[in-house]
Amino acid sequence: MRLRHVTVDCADPYQLATFWSRLTGWPVSGIDQPGDDEVLVEAPDPVPGLLFVRVAEPRTVKNRVHLDWKPDGRSRDEEVDRAVDLGATIHEDHRGPEDRGWVTLRDPEGNEFCIERQ
Incomplete structure (x- = not known):
């Protein structure tokens, strides 16, 4: 399949x-x-x-599955800024030293997704 x-x-x-x-x-x-x-x-x-x-039905609980995205042609931070400009909101920021980590965002209806580092 x-x-x-x-x-x-x-x-x-x-x-x-x-x-x-x-x-x-x-x-x-x-x-x-x-x-x-x-x-x-x-x-x-x-x-x-x-x-x-x-x-x-409205969304009432945390997603059980979400998408993790890897930037292509931009940095993680540039993609996070772009996503927010398009209507996403930052849910949890897991960025760490030396460009490590990821950011969990929510789309306009509250569905979580992550943007990771390149």
């Missing part, structure tokens, strides 16, 4: 997909539009896409 998508339950699929599209540089599927119940951010093959699916 091959992993096809990482699926995220959310309140507004198009809005959240747009955030992730801007963060990753991957496009929102051309067939998706505001108001859709499912919106795909298309990753380059063979990476799985990010699928955002509308659910009625």
